[in-house]
Structures are given as C-alpha cells and as structure tokens.
Amino acid sequence: MSNKPFFIDLKQSSEAEILELFKSANHFQKEFFFTFEKTAPVALIFFEPSTRTRMSFEIACNRLGLQTVLLSGKEGTSLEKGETFEDTIYNIAAMDPSLLIVRGGAHLSMQTLAERVGRPWINAGWGAQGHPTQALLDAYSIHKFRGRLKNERVLFVGDIKHSRVVSSHFELAQIMNYEVGLCGPAHLMPSTLDSSFQIFSKLEDGLRWATVVMALRVQHERHEQAVSAPSYEFGLSTKSLSHFSQEGLIMHPGPVNWGVELSPEVASDPRCRILQQVTQGVYVRQALVYHLLRGKK
C-alpha cells in the first residue's frame, strides 16, 4: 500500500504488507476486535449495484465498532436532480466521514477524486479497472484452502476482457508470485496481454494446468455493444471439471449466473469454495479497514 491512505489499486503494495493483512484477517476470524468506537462513521458510496462487497464492508466495519452510512444507487438521491457523481462525493466527504468506500463506473476519476478529497479511501470496484479487495480475498482464500499462494496456477475462465477482478489479479499475481492462466471466447479476451500469462483456447487444457479455477460472469453491463454469452464450452460443468485436479479449488467472485458460467451441479462439488470466499472477504476487508484507520480518531 502507498503511504497515502488510499487503496485504489494494488500496484503500490508489497508482499510483506499483503502478508501482514492476511495475518490480521486470521486474527479477525477468531475475534471481533472492537477498536474504533470513537471514530467518525464510514461512508459507503455505491453508484453501481452490489450485494457481497457492500454487505461485507458493512459487516467488517460493524465488527470494528465503526458506524456506516450508505448511498446506494441513484434513486432517492440528488443524482436524480442532476448532481454529478463528483459533487456527490465532495458533499459526503464534507460531512467528515473517517473513510470513503466507493464503487463506480469507468467514468469516475477515482485516483484524482481520492487525492482531492484527501481522506482514507477504498476502491470497492471501479469500472473494469480494478476490484482490489476482491482479488485480495480470493488470494487469501487460496492461501487458506490450498495452504499456499506462491506458484499456485489460477485459471480465469469467461469474460476476461471486462473483468475488474482479473485486472486486480494481474497486479496481485506479480506481487504474490502466483501464475495466471486465461481462457475465454476470443471476443471476450483483451487485445493485448502480458506474455507471462498462460493462454488456453481449450478449457480442458486450462483445467489440466490449473490448481484453482475462477469462473467469471459475462459483464454485459460493460460491453460496448451487445454480444452473446460465451458458448457453454466455456462454462464449468461436471463433465469439464473431470479434467481438473481433485485437490483443486473452484471459485467465482460472484454474482453467479447458474447455467452460464457454472452449471448448477457444480455448487455441490466438494472443490467448490464460492460461499467460503464470501466469508473470508469479511475478514480481509476488516483487516484492510483496520490498517487504513489505525491511529486515526
């Protein structure tokens, strides 16, 4: 993390800092640790829909003794009267929250806004640019359930091009030294890719290589023009997963479109850890909020 209290991406983070976060997450799993009873409330500003990220940040803050206030979507806010996203953020910041946790589209200049606001800030999902807390909780889950992260082979399957989760994993994999494999329909693959990534055109080849497979939702809301969902050859099913290690992990950042990227029977596969990922997300976010607010009143 940078010395500024902003968590916008993972580029400024070191392996030691991330391992320290994981250590704190382990601690928060065991006890609630009310720390911040006298700290100003946390502002959750979600211009885009969310279930997991929003709720797990709320629970993480509550576990730390922090109160939260929420702006969720446009309805009932002055955005409906033409106020800009930027002005909305400046006005909420003027109410003196201890921390802003913000989700928004690609049009937000999140880094510039955070600098201008000058308060602790967490990116809770920003266009296709990044979703760093999701990548962190995925990595923490892999570390926990596989016993290591270094040299793990993580295969992302589906809409690689529009996934902010994958964008953040590109950054995190370099820091934490795990391998990234990509597999998806040609029209949902980025036009340029780092040569360090393994690219698989056939799902079964990728599954034979991987120790972790992360299915991705087709991000229709970020497509410039309507495209069809990937054909089911890129969906994970009992049949395709017969090529995957029995000790491997099946993951998904959520929300899942059952029957598209995962067939329904995958939910009961013993390798499937999707709901456990969500659980770990609370502890990782609790650790991150704790580290950003430590020492602030």
Ligand code: CP
């Ligand atoms: N993974 C994730 O960001 O889920 P939500 O959109 O429900 O927060």
